[in-house]
Amino acid sequence: MTGTRAYHHGDLRNALLAAALEAIEEVGPAALSLRDLARRAGVSHAAPAHHFGDKAGLLTTLAAQGFDLLAQALTAAGDDLLAAGVAYVDFAVRRRAHFEVMFRPELYRADDAELVNAQGRARAALRAGVATLPTRGAPADADRDALAAWSIAHGFATLWLAGALPERVGDEPREAARAVLRRLVT
């Protein structure tokens, strides 16, 4: 992979993004070091700046990528709300680096056009899943139901990632999430 091409890396942009995902899984998005990424990719310390401007630029790209991947994952989960919730948690755990960046807007440029578009796609996919939830009470409660579903999935995912959950929950996020989400959905 790391063929030492002289001067021109060939695919530095993607190599840096891949290295960033690795590094974020190790030390978190805030402690990310552009110079470390450059070392991992075998280029000089200033090379990343050309492709992303600054650290916020790189994280903006990752966040947009993340919202896009989340939209895909939710869409693939289909119309079943429970399945969508499990897919949400599964996404957070398997694409941990992306997920952690996505919900830390102080680290990236939240007004980036491509990012905002990807956010819209993810939001739409979320709403599509919630539409199958039997409305309790007035139909105007749809918004609240959507929020409740998003909240419980998001809360479980972040607590899982933070290591805040008791051990007896187990090490299988999908199963544990399904059991918890069922409490709201059924």
Next chain:
Amino acid sequence: MTGTRAYHHGDLRNALLAAALEAIEEVGPAALSLRDLARRAGVSHAAPAHHFGDKAGLLTTLAAQGFDLLAQALTAAGDDLLAAGVAYVDFAVRRRAHFEVMFRPELYRADDAELVNAQGRARAALRAGVATLPTRGAPADADRDALAAWSIAHGFATLWLAGALPERVGDEPREAARAVLRRLVT
């Protein structure tokens, strides 16, 4: 407040903690700068190290303080689960700096004794509130119910803090939280 006492500040430790809370609300816990805190308190750049060792030490103190405050807030909310959930969200919003540190364990020393104790108190207060939830199905579901309640409150709180919620949710976290939590509790 900032009386320029020569050499001995008098209450530097607390002054630094207060400055840290301010700074975290402005730039987040990861971007916290010990030297900035020193400047805010009017002392030299190395003064914080004496009281907290390093940055992780200061954040460990804040996290422990936060779990303690959360335990108090949940206890004060009483036995009503809905009230406890609202108190949880209210805590996250009003004590944002504490809350953000608490759930970022990579920033502090998670094995600190005082911290672990405070975590235990918060956890106990949480469980006490959940005990009032009518168990659905087998009694062994109590754990799942507790997790579900914690997840939905935590998720709503973090989404609120991340600014991820749509504007139509409003600007009153307590009311919005009550509406969402009711979906699970009732």
Next chain:
DNA sequence: GTGTCATCTTGTCAATGGCAAGATAGGATT
């Protein structure tokens, strides 16, 4: 009055982000 110790300062070093200026290469134009 003296000693002792917590508190705080000054000085230093390595690492980082970001900027500026320059070097290189690959492709387009002629």
Next chain:
DNA sequence: AATCCTATCTTGCCATTGACAAGATGACAC
């Protein structure tokens, strides 16, 4: 084929930061 052109990458630099070491100061005990 020769030249230009532009994206890509490098080297060099500076300010900021966290952390450490050594020293200065003053409060308090005796």
